[in-house]
Amino acid sequence: MNLFDVYPLYNVTPVKAKGCYVWDENNTKYLDLYGGHGVISIGHTHPYYIDKLKDQLDKIGFYSNFIKIPLQAEYAKKLGQLSNCENYNLFLCNSGAEANENALKLASFKTNKKRVISFNNSFHGRTSAAVAATDNPNINAPINQQQAVTFLPLNNINLVKEELIKGDVCAVIIEGIQGVGGLDEGTTDFFKDLEKICKENKVFLILDEIQSGYCRSGKFFAFQHHNIQPDIITIAKGMANGFPMGGVLISKNIEAKYGMLGTTFGGNHLACAAALAVLEVIENEELIENVKEVSSCFINRIEEIPQVKKVKGKGLMLGLEFDYEVAEIRKKLIFEKHIFTGGASNKKLLRILPPLCVTKGQIDEFVNALKEIL
Numbered sequence: 007m008n009l010f011d012v013y014p015l016y017n018v019t020p021v022k023a024k025g026c027y028v029w030d031e032n033n034t035k036y037l038d039l040y041g042g043h044g045v046i047s048i049g050h051t052h053p054y055y056i057d058k059l060k061d062q063l064d065k066i067g068f069y070s071n072f073i074k075i076p077l078q079a080e081y082a083k084k085l086g087q088l089s090n091c092e093n094y095n096l097f098l099c100n101s102g103a104e105a106n107e108n109a110l111k112l113a114s115f116k117t118n119k120k121r122v123i124s125f126n127n128s129f130h131g132r133t134s135a136a137v138a139a140t141d142n143p144n145i146n147a148p149i150n151q152q153q154a155v156t157f158l159p160l161n162n163i164n165l166v167k168e169e170l171i172k173g174d175v176c177a178v179i180i181e182g183i184q185g186v187g188g189l190d191e192g193t194t195d196f197f198k199d200l201e202k203i204c205k206e207n208k209v210f211l212i213l214d215e216i217q218s219g220y221c222r223s224g225k226f227f228a229f230q231h232h233n234i235q236p237d238i239i240t241i242a243k244g245m246a247n248g249f250p251m252g253g254v255l256i257s258k259n260i261e262a263k264y265g266m267l268g269t270t271f272g273g274n275h276l277a278c279a280a281a282l283a284v285l286e287v288i289e290n291e292e293l294i295e296n297v298k299e300v301s302s303c304f305i306n307r308i309e310e311i312p313q314v315k316k317v318k319g320k321g322l323m324l325g326l327e328f329d330y331e332v333a334e335i336r337k338k339l340i341f342e343k344h345i346f347t348g349g350a351s352n353k354k355l356l357r358i359l360p361p362l363c364v365t366k367g368q369i370d371e372f373v374n375a376l377k378e379i380l
């Protein structure tokens with residue numbers, strides 16, 4: 007059997023990893039400034055994380071959600087404390103798309119409406135409602151096109167208002183900072199107005215923090231830069247440092263009902279052990295402080311590079327925008343300088359999503375390499 011060929015692959019085969027580095031089968035060392043797609047939060051093969059996972063595997067790895075799993079409540083408590091979101095309840099699932107799917111479903115159940123407002127260049131995943139709310143017709147199959155979604159430009163509150171007053175909208179879904187689309191984001195005024203008009207029109211505001219959350223922006227959630235309180239927050243990626251996991255934080259005034267949401271694998275013992283270990287490392291190693299410090303140093307150093315026309319994003323979710331396409335630069339970074347970076351739908355943007363423990367020295371390594379290539 008062959009693999010279904012849906013990914014254009016770089017010819018690199020990582021076989022081991024540690025912190026911010028990965029090694030291929032020839033023992034060539036690469037600096038990972040892409041964190042395996044924004045997933046590696048506390049660094050590859052972190053010893054504390056490994057111990058916790060091994061320990062959990064020796065005890066019990068999985069049982070169904072119809073028995074008690076105290077690790078889920080332990081994780082929810084810790085997440086509430088660290089993220090300052092104690093007034094939310096948590097539903098656990100397996101991926102970002104599934105988190106958004108459940109968030110949208112919840113909004114539709116509760117409002118009994120079905121139209122969704124999403125934004126140009128958004129990416130929310132590949133399942134039914136999530137892909138329909140994603141601004142990319144190429145990945146939206148005919149079966150998904152039955153969903154009613156209206157795409158609007160970011161930062162035009164009047165256009166959102168015009169749609170909400172029509173009375174058929176269940177949710178507005180927006181990324182804290184756009185990831186795949188290219189690091190664009192709402193202004194504080196826009197987020198605040200969005201929160202206000204969603205409340206006025208009894209529409210759920212869903213913040214997709216799957217990429218921008220988990221301390222990546224320099225705050226636990228990117229929306230916290232704007233001082234708002236969404237109705238629902240979705241998380242995945244950095245949550246379990248590579249163990250597949252997603253979550254939906256649901257405002258306490260949204261009531262649960264047995265059977266409303268469900269999953270076989272979501273919130274299993276191993277996933278919770280991984281997610282707890284991640285939060286403990288984030289706290290003990292003060293990674294949020296590291297994000298802020300390394301980010302400002304990064305942004306200062308990038309000013310030395312005149313070819314970079316704009317730095318987008320926040321914290322360690324950054325995009326370097328050139329006035330030409332960056333595919334060639336990315337290739338040279340990998341094959342000549344042995345540094346992984348990311349691309350975006352915006353082909354002129356180099357995306358940087360390193361593990362949150364990346365050091366200033368590693369950023370210097372990248373800046374020097376980029377200068378040499380340019």
Ligand SMILES: Cc1ncc(COP(=O)(O)O)c(C=O)c1O
Nearest residue numbers: 101102103129130131185216217
């Ligand atoms: C903002 C955002 N939402 C949702 C998703 C989908 O997550 P997953 O691939 O885990 O389904 C992604 C993945 O890149 C994302 O960046």
